[in-house]
Amino acid sequence: MTTEWKDRAAALADTLIDQDKLFSPEWIAAVRETPRHVLVPQFYEQEPGTGEWREVTSSGDGLQRIYSNTGLFTKIGPDPLWGYTVGLSSTSTPGLMTRMLEALDVHDGHRVLGIGTGTGYNAALLCHRLGEQHVVSVDVEADLVELARGRLAELGYRPTLAAVDGAGGFPDAAPYDRTIATCAVPRVPWAWIDQVRDSGLVLVDVKRAISAGNLVLLRRNGDYAEGRFDSSWGSFMPLRTRDTQHVQPPDRDRTSTKPRTSSIGYLRPWENTVAWFLAALTMPQNVVFGFTPDPDTGQPGDVFLYAPDGSWAEIANQPEDGHFLVWEGGPHRLWSHVEQARTLYKQAGQPGWGRLGLSATPQRQWIWIDDPRGTLTWEI
Ligand SMILES: C[S@@+](CC[C@H](N)C(=O)[O-])C[C@H]1O[C@@H](n2cnc3c(N)ncnc32)[C@H](O)[C@@H]1O
Incomplete structure (x- = not known):
């Protein structure tokens, strides 16, 4: 040695x-x-x-x-x-x-x-x-x-x-x-x-x-x-704060809600981190996503999302007539944030990370695309 x-x-x-x-x-x-x-x-x-x-x-x-x-x-x-x-x-x-x-x-x-x-x-x-x-x-x-x-x-x-x-x-x-x-x-x-x-x-x-x-x-x-932002990508574990309150994942009961349809059915955040980031800018913080294992194959099946405030969504893995069934519960319609972010991302010309930036003052902080004083900005 x-x-x-x-x-x-x-x-x-x-x-x-x-x-x-x-x-x-x-x-x-x-x-x-x-x-x-x-x-x-x-x-x-x-x-x-x-x-x-x-x-x-x-x-x-x-x-x-x-x-x-x-x-x-x-x-x-x-x-x-x-x-x-x-x-x-x-x-x-x-x-x-x-x-x-x-x-x-x-x-x-x-x-x-x-x-x-x-x-x-x-x-x-x-x-x-x-x-x-x-x-x-x-x-x-x-x-x-x-x-x-x-x-x-x-x-x-x-x-x-x-x-x-x-x-x-x-x-x-x-x-x-x-x-x-x-x-x-x-x-x-x-x-x-x-x-x-x-x-x-x-x-x-x-x-x-x-x-x-x-x-x-x-x-x-x-x-x-x-x-x-860095034009490639990097990720770290979160900074832990002492006042974090332990919460239970919400009970995602599909029978308690009427499903709607969506033209978007896949969520692989790591395949499009910019669009996922834009969605997360308007969602509650610390949203969790995952896949329910397919009971037959054991492979990743339906997508699920949930947030500490009890919001949740489940999205069918397979489309029916070109659309995916979506079940949502809790205070926020989580999948709507993903849909809106996807639309905005496309309208902005599918920006890479290098077009995104952050500005901060002691009072305010905001994310922007291309221009800190432009129209595509999000307060955080
Ligand atoms: C990815 S590790 C850092 C690795 C480190 N750069 C190295 O070379 O080994 C992240 C670290 O952040 C620390 N951390 C988490 N919350 C923190 C906080 N509120 N203040 C300071 N450090 C924190 C964790 O305890 C952990 O050791």
């Missing part, structure tokens, strides 16, 4: 270079010279079929995975909103992290705040590039912060780490030149913008529901920040 990891880290860097996710010499050196297995000695994965979680260690068959371009769950527990077991922390996909670090446009002497320390791998890359005295990183999970502190120290790094709710940033060590969040928010906390210097950058995944969001790079200009 003493030197074996170096070959693996170098191979990981080569993979990321080949995939255009890593190109500057400083970040290439950081990936090559950071022993990821020290920061990620174990992780969790779900058994295919049963969905059972199992622990995998770097001393077992995990080492190859730890040095691959894969995100790995490192802490699991109940989802604060829905209660089922989810990943509460992970080491993000290295290629996503290096893409973000490249986009962050750091220069020698810059101070960087990271929201979501996790394993400390991102913090280690930043320490390698900028020096530990320029790196601050926070996580809401105190145990993770202490583990990361110890493991980073093994690598010779002592950045400023704190166990706090990152929604407030970390004013004690502000101002920063850059803030990078590796957890997703439905709206960018103004504190993150306020704690970067004028013309500083904030890079964050703005997400309204599963897969309904993307990375946006904001530049501060006084009491205003603006930026475009």
